[in-house]
Structure formats: structure tokens, C-alpha cells
Amino acid sequence: MQVQITVNKKPRTDEVEPRQLLVHYLRDTAGLKATNVGCDTTSCGACTVLLDGVSVKSCTVLTAQADGGTVVTVEGLGGTADGGQMHPVQSAFREEHGLQCGFCTPGMVMASVGLLSENPNPTEHEVREGLEGNYCRCTGYHNILRAVLLAAQSPDAGKPEAQVSA
Amino acid sequence: MIPAPFDYVRATSAEHILELMAQHGDEAKLLAGGHSLLPMMKVRLASPTVLIDIASVPELSYVKVDGDDLVIGATTSHATVANSDLIQADAPLLSYAAAQIGDPQIRHRGTIGGSLAHSDPAADLPMTLVALDGTFELLGPSGTRSVKAEDFFIGYFETALEHDEIISAVRVPRRPGVGWGYEKFTRRANDWAIVGIATVAGRVAMANMGSIPARPVATEQALAGGQGIAEAAALAADGIEPAGDMHATTAYRQHLARVLTRRALETAASRNQA
Structure with missing residues (x-):
């Protein structure tokens, strides 16, 4: 079947199998390898992306369900490659070293952007609950928590297009 | 894990859903959020040949x-x-x-x-x-x-x-101000309930105390008869025999039902403004 999905601001038209999972569309069809498949059972959150503005686990969404929609992966945030600045959440994860092995990080960052879009000024408890769907098996949760609270100081941290000021 | 192949069709109205169901019969499954169905399809516990996506039917949300x-x-x-x-x-x-x-x-x-x-x-x-x-x-x-x-x-x-x-x-x-209680006992965060309790206005229902939500009739009757919460909650597992499994024995589930019912009823009483 044919799907039209806007991925990281770029409209795409692709021929896909109806059974293709969104995470495989992003990795294999769109070539965006940052989004990881962790548990593949809707538990770990490594595959979290934004679909139509809210966080979802892309291992449990069909590409077909996203037809006509808008997806943002961690590659769609800020980024210095094309002369831009990092997104406030990316910057805060670096500042607070909110990662160890890094496998959960793309999902953690996208879940954090989603959380901050719904709750721009979360308490520490709200950040813990807001990230309950994302596992860090290095158990580096304290620095992740600090990173999200630091990012929340930026008023735009819930917007995918936000960049830290130069 | 990849589901078995199927055809995908997106319904545009409630009427269209019924048409598609009539057309595809028992081989079709309805897909809304997909968070129960897709995990079952990924492990091939379910293999419908047609998915009817009803998520974007405006009159259902x-x-x-x-x-x-x-x-x-x-x-x-x-x-x-x-x-x-x-x-x-x-x-x-x-x-x-x-x-x-x-x-x-x-x-x-x-x-x-x-x-x-x-x-x-x-x-x-x-x-x-x-x-x-x-x-x-x-x-x-x-x-x-x-x-x-x-x-x-x-x-x-x-x-x-x-x-x-x-x-x-x-x-x-609609019952604004009526006290309510909710308890869910899990072994780990985000797990399914080993036993769950929901109560409002003297009705109590329990999760995972059987194949369908169980009503502790003895507890509800005791409450209606004016008995205290502790006495009523002690009856919460009377006549209810949940299966044991790797998470809990029958007796442990019955114990949880009594304890969690008491807590839920106490919370409901403390919240009641009606």
C-alpha cells in the first residue's frame, strides 16, 4: 500500500507492506537509524518518536496507521550538522550527561520532548512518572532526571523545532 | 517481531465500519489504538487477514x-x-x-x-x-x-x-463529589494488576480475581447493612476463587483482595463530599 508521511519535516511517499511497523519504516524505508528497537513489546520505550505531536512507541504502531500523519525522530531535533544549534533537550542531556551506553537515549529524548510539550514545568516527580515508559538498563536515571529538569528551564523545550541560543 | 500478512483498510464513518465488517466477516479485526491487538499479532496469537482501522472515524471520539x-x-x-x-x-x-x-x-x-x-x-x-x-x-x-x-x-x-x-x-x-477508591497491586512498575480494586458509591469491582471483573457481594451487602469498612472488607474474597499462577496463589490473591478493598473503601470514605 502507498503511504504519505511527513518525517522530520520532509513529506515522503512510500510503498509499504500493511504489516510494516513504524519503527521499521523509519529505520529501513526512511533510513533513519537513530530510533532503536529495544524490547519490541511496548515496554522499554527505546523506539519512542512523536506521531502527530505526541510520544508513541513506534514498535506498536503500523506504518499504515501513520499514513497522512507527521513523525519526528531524534534526527528531526535541532542538530549542528547543517549549521543549526542543538535542541534544548539534547543540550541538557549532554550538559548533565544523561546517558551511559546511549541505546535508550533517542527514545528518552523524544519522550522528554513529548512530556515537556504537555507539561512545560514538571516537578521532579512528574518527570519520573512522565518517563515511566522508558527504561535505561544502565540505570542512569538520576542524570536523565536532571537533564529533563534542566531542559524545562527553556520555554521551548517541548517544541521539536526549538534550538538553544548560540 | 512481525505480524502475519493482512490487508489494511481505513474506515471513514461508523456506517463504513459496519459495511467493512459485513464485507470481510470473521477474518477481520477492528484496529483502534492497536495496543492490545498489535502485540498479539506480533507474536502470532492473532492473525486476522484484514484490519479495519477505526481510529480516525470522527464521530467515535x-x-x-x-x-x-x-x-x-x-x-x-x-x-x-x-x-x-x-x-x-x-x-x-x-x-x-x-x-x-x-x-x-x-x-x-x-x-x-x-x-x-x-x-x-x-x-x-x-x-x-x-x-x-x-x-x-x-x-x-x-x-x-x-x-x-x-x-x-x-x-x-x-x-x-x-x-x-x-x-x-x-x-x-455523573457523580461529582462521591467518594471513590482505586488500588492496584503489581510486582513491578507498569505491570498488570495481580489484584486490582475499584469502588464508588458502595459498589466494588475487582481485577484479576477471576475471568471477568468480580463483585464482592458479601462486602457490598455488609456496607449496605451499615457495617464498618474493616468488617465489610474482610468479606471481600468470600465466594471468589481466583486461579493461582506464577505471580500469586489463590490464597494470596484472596488476601490481597481483602487488604486492597479495605484501603480502597477507606480512601473512598475520606474523599466523599456527597
Whole structure:
């Protein structure tokens, strides 16, 4: 079947199998390898992306369900490659070293952007609950928590297009 | 893990859903949020040959007041139910229960109708709708019929839905200020309930104490007869024999039912402003 999905601001038209999972569309069809498949059972959150503005686990969404929609992966945030600045959440994860092995990080960052879009000024408890769907098996949760609270100081941290000021 | 092949078709209206169901018959499954169905399809416990996606049918997603009831469209997401001002004010047990499902990502996708139609005895919403004395509107080729929540659940993953019907809406009585309680005992964060309790207005329903949400009749009768919470809660497992499994024996589930019922009733009493 044919799907039209806007991925990281770029409209795409692709021929896909109806059974293709969104995470495989992003990795294999769109070539965006940052989004990881962790548990593949809707538990770990490594595959979290934004679909139509809210966080979802892309291992449990069909590409077909996203037809006509808008997806943002961690590659769609800020980024210095094309002369831009990092997104406030990316910057805060670096500042607070909110990662160890890094496998959960793309999902953690996208879940954090989603959380901050719904709750721009979360308490520490709200950040813990807001990230309950994302596992860090290095158990580096304290620095992740600090990173999200630091990012929340930026008023735009819930917007995918936000960049830290130069 | 990849589901077995299927054809995907997106319904555009409630009428269109019924047409597609008539056309594809028993080989088709309805897809709303997909957070119960897709995990089963990925491990090939379910292999429908057609998926009818009902998530973008506009008339199935809403929250509204209808006289003494709140009416919630079947494809309304758990996140919307949890955050709705109307539901928080008039049926706070329901918004709280929706907020206990899974995690934020799951609540963005999962739907109230999907969770109820799935009829998992360990899930949050079936017991909640039984405690709330909710009613489900079932839409089929000959129109809409209403079924009480306590008559809807028939067995493990089995409901009163006919093969050509869908849940179109969920109806709950508006009870602002009436105390409510909710307890869920899990071994790990985000697990399914080993035992869950929902209570409001003297009704109690329990998750995972059998194949469908269980009502502790002895407890409810004791409360109605004026007995105290501790005495009533001590009867919560009377006549209820849940299966044992790797998580809990029958006796342990019965113990949890008594303890959690007491806690839920105490919370409900402390919240009651009616």
C-alpha cells in the first residue's frame, strides 16, 4: 500500500507492506537509524518518536496507521550538522550527561520532548512518572532526571523545532 | 517481531465500519489504538487477514454530557479520558483509572473502547466500568443496543459483542463529589494488576480475581447493612476463587483482595463530599 508521511519535516511517499511497523519504516524505508528497537513489546520505550505531536512507541504502531500523519525522530531535533544549534533537550542531556551506553537515549529524548510539550514545568516527580515508559538498563536515571529538569528551564523545550541560543 | 500478512483498510464513518465488517466477516479485526491487538499479532496469537482501522472515524471520539450521564466515544484515548475536565469532575474514578494504564506513550494510543472490548481480566478499565455501573452502547446492523458493564464481560477475552457489532460509546453516571477508591497491586512498575480494586458509591469491582471483573457481594451487602469498612472488607474474597499462577496463589490473591478493598473503601470514605 502507498503511504504519505511527513518525517522530520520532509513529506515522503512510500510503498509499504500493511504489516510494516513504524519503527521499521523509519529505520529501513526512511533510513533513519537513530530510533532503536529495544524490547519490541511496548515496554522499554527505546523506539519512542512523536506521531502527530505526541510520544508513541513506534514498535506498536503500523506504518499504515501513520499514513497522512507527521513523525519526528531524534534526527528531526535541532542538530549542528547543517549549521543549526542543538535542541534544548539534547543540550541538557549532554550538559548533565544523561546517558551511559546511549541505546535508550533517542527514545528518552523524544519522550522528554513529548512530556515537556504537555507539561512545560514538571516537578521532579512528574518527570519520573512522565518517563515511566522508558527504561535505561544502565540505570542512569538520576542524570536523565536532571537533564529533563534542566531542559524545562527553556520555554521551548517541548517544541521539536526549538534550538538553544548560540 | 512481525505480524502475519493482512490487508489494511481505513474506515471513514461508523456506517463504513459496519459495511467493512459485513464485507470481510470473521477474518477481520477492528484496529483502534492497536495496543492490545498489535502485540498479539506480533507474536502470532492473532492473525486476522484484514484490519479495519477505526481510529480516525470522527464521530467515535468525544467526551460529552448527556443529562445525568457522561458519554465517551469508543476511540477516545486513555490520555484524553485521564485529562478530561468533564470526566475528572463527574467521574474521577474513570479519569484516575485511565491514568494508571501502561505509560504515557501507551495512553496516547490506547482507547477506552478497545480496552473494554479486549476484556482482559487484569486490565484497569473493565473493573472500573463495573464499579461505576457503566453502560456500553453497541452498534450493529440493526442499530444500537445498551448493555450494562456487568453483563458485558463473559469470560477471558470474551464479551457480549456479536460478531457484527462494535462498542460505539461508553456511558457512566455523573457523580461529582462521591467518594471513590482505586488500588492496584503489581510486582513491578507498569505491570498488570495481580489484584486490582475499584469502588464508588458502595459498589466494588475487582481485577484479576477471576475471568471477568468480580463483585464482592458479601462486602457490598455488609456496607449496605451499615457495617464498618474493616468488617465489610474482610468479606471481600468470600465466594471468589481466583486461579493461582506464577505471580500469586489463590490464597494470596484472596488476601490481597481483602487488604486492597479495605484501603480502597477507606480512601473512598475520606474523599466523599456527597
